[in-house]
Amino acid sequence: MGETEDGRILQRVFGAALGQAMPAGRFAGRLPERPRGRTLVLGAGKAAASMAAAFEAEWDGPCEGLVVTRYGHGVPTRRIEVVEASHPVPDAAGEAAARRILDLARGAGADDLVVVLISGGASSLLALPAPGVTLADKQAVNRALLLSGAPIGEMNTVRKALSAIKGGRLAAAAAPARLVTYAISDVPGDDPGTIGSGPTVRDARGAPEALAILARRGIGVDAPLRRAVEANAASAPQDDAGVFHMLATPMMALEAGAEAARALGLEPVIWGDAIEGEARAVGAEHARRALAAPPGRPTLFISGGETTVTVGPEARGGRGGRNSEYLLSLAVALDGRPGVSAIACDTDGIDGSESNAGAWFDPSLTARARAAGIDLAAHLDAHDAFTPFERLDRLVVTGPTFTNVNDFRAILVRGGW
Numbered sequence: 001m002g003e004t005e006d007g008r009i010l011q012r013v014f015g016a017a018l019g020q021a022m023p024a025g026r027f028a029g030r031l032p033e034r035p036r037g038r039t040l041v042l043g044a045g046k047a048a049a050s051m052a053a054a055f056e057a058e059w060d061g062p063c064e065g066l067v068v069t070r071y072g073h074g075v076p077t078r079r080i081e082v083v084e085a086s087h088p089v090p091d092a093a094g095e096a097a098a099r100r101i102l103d104l105a106r107g108a109g110a111d112d113l114v115v116v117l118i119s120g121g122a123s124s125l126l127a128l129p130a131p132g133v134t135l136a137d138k139q140a141v142n143r144a145l146l147l148s149g150a151p152i153g154e155m156n157t158v159r160k161a162l163s164a165i166k167g168g169r170l171a172a173a174a175a176p177a178r179l180v181t182y183a184i185s186d187v188p189g190d191d192p193g194t195i196g197s198g199p200t201v202r203d204a205r206g207a208p209e210a211l212a213i214l215a216r217r218g219i220g221v222d223a224p225l226r227r228a229v230e231a232n233a234a235s236a237p238q239d240d241a242g243v244f245h246m247l248a249t250p251m252m253a254l255e256a257g258a259e260a261a262r263a264l265g266l267e268p269v270i271w272g273d274a275i276e277g278e279a280r281a282v283g284a285e286h287a288r289r290a291l292a293a294p295p296g297r298p299t300l301f302i303s304g305g306e307t308t309v310t311v312g313p314e315a316r317g318g319r320g321g322r323n324s325e326y327l328l329s330l331a332v333a334l335d336g337r338p339g340v341s342a343i344a345c346d347t348d349g350i351d352g353s354e355s356n357a358g359a360w361f362d363p364s365l366t367a368r369a370r371a372a373g374i375d376l377a378a379h380l381d382a383h384d385a386f387t388p389f390e391r392l393d394r395l396v397v398t399g400p401t402f403t404n405v406n407d408f409r410a411i412l413v414r415g416g417w
Contacts, residue, residue: 006341006362006412009264011396013257013300013410014345018398020256021347021405023047023054023184026247032180034061037111040177041065041080042101042170044126045119045196046073046087046348047184050402051247052080052117055182066104067117068097068125073348073400089142090127095135098128102165108177114242116170116179120186120348120404122196123156128165132228138162141219148217149310151276152187156197161210161229166196167203171241179242185249186347186406188274188305192244200242207233249273250304250405253347257410261300266412268300273406275305279322280380282307283329290340290411301411309352311383321352323407324385327359330411332376336366339414345396348404352386357398358407359389368392 041052041063048067053075056063065080070087085094108114129138141162145155160167171179179200187194193201207230214221221229250273258268271289275282286303293299307322320328323344334340345351345358369376369388379388389395 004362007360010341010343010360010410010412012264013260014343014396014408016260017253017257017408018347018401018403021184021248021253021403023051023247023403024057025054027055027058027182030182030245031058032113032178032243035111035113035178037109037113039063039113039115040104040108041067041115041117042104043067043117044069044101044122044199045117045184046070046121046404047119047402048117048122049073049075049077049082051119051182051184052082053077055115055117056080066097066101068094068101070121070125073402075402085125085127087121087124088146089139090124090135092135094125094127095129098126098165101126102128102170102173105170105173108174110176112177114174114177114179116181116200118181118196118199119184120196120406122199123159123166126163126165126196126199128163130162130164130228130232132224132231133162137225141214144219145217147311148219149278149308150213150217151308152306153194154213156194157205158210158213159197160203161207161233163197166199168198168201168237168241170199172237175241181242181244182247183244184247184403184405186404188276190246190249200244202237202239206236248403248405253405253408254302254304257302257408261302265298266300267297268302271301271303273304275303275307277307279307279309279326280329283326284333286411287330287333290413291337293413295415298412298414301413303409304406306406309383318383318385319353320384320386321346321354323351323358323409324356324389325380325383326409327361328376328380328385328388331361331365332380336363338363340411342409342411343396344407344409347401347406347408349398349401354386355397356386356395358396359385359394360396361394365392365394
């Protein structure tokens with residue numbers, strides 16, 4: 001990141017938000033009683049390995065198990081096995097891990113405790129197709145949903161309809177063992193059934209809604225796949241199971257960022273933790289809101305949620321992710337307005353197709369882009385937000401953070417217009 005004062009402030013606030021989302025120390029006061037039998041730890045998500053390590057550190061007793069995380073997101077553990085698989089499009093490694101996890105759950109007995117650790121990304125990582133559904137089916141549907149700009153809630157409704165482990169099916173497999181789920185939320189509203197597509201939470205929506213989403217998004221479903229989805233829904237669990245604990249949420253991260261802003265002499269205003277919509281449209285709207293702020297004390301407008309990027313066939317060669325696209329749209333709308341700086345990052349450390357968490361800018365961005373011959377609006381139209389921020393040294397690169405509470409956005413307004 002650059003060395004300007006606003007750049008340092010934005011990075012510090014983002015760091016505070018990330019710190020609040022880490023699983024270490026979050027199990028205190030939430031641990032169940034030790035069982036007479038085994039303690040089996042199962043899990044999936046971008047934070048699965050760090051959650052497993054944190055659980056091991058706080059659990060007073062033996063434990064064993066298996067969690068699956070994204071490639072490059074593993075951390076050392078002592079007793080719980082960690083495997084890695086593909087995200088956001090599932091692969092064979094995720095399918096094999098999901099099958100092993102389901103088999104381990106089925107082997108639990110009445111005297112055992114099954115601990116399930118779920119975080120964002122689990123939907124892709126627990127890639128176990130329902131009977132009649134192939135991994136190729138899941139991959140094709142997943143890619144089509146990503147390109148369609150479908151919000152995370154719609155994507156996870158479809159994923160559950162295609163899965164043998166999501167939508168409460170992992171919980172059903174673990175019966176009659178005692179079940180406790182711990183989650184780090186990456187979804188608007190923190191719905192337990194949406195986080196990781198709810199492996200321990202029954203799906204009350206079922207096949208009709210999943211098929212309606214695919215039809216609305218223009219994604220074709222052949223007759224055999226439709227029959228498989230309907231049969232899978234008919235066999236879904238009808239009851240919720242176990243106890244559910246939320247370890248970290250997007251709002252917790254935003255509030256930590258706000259506290260850091262106050263310590264820096266800024267007035268924080270949280271716009272919400274569940275903002276969705278096209279990244280480009282949200283960026284332009286946030287520019288209008290920031291410029292409408294009354295003059296006075298320097299203000300930091302903070303928001304979270306998960307925007308989307310709908311990529312047409314003519315613009316599928318662009319580089320970047322939803323946070324970079326949001327930020328580029330914001331910068332184009334502000335057009336170098338003095339006194340306004342901003343940051344937008346994915347809290348998992350990976351924004352879209354590249355290795356950056358996101359990007360940031362200050363009022364000098366537009367002038368520097370013009371001097372370098374960079375047309376910011378053209379890059380925005382091409383869904384290529386990564387390139388201008390890379391060339392102008394405004395990327396935020398953290399590497400994998402081993403957590404995920406969705407996106408973090410902050411606009412620093414000092415006035416001056």
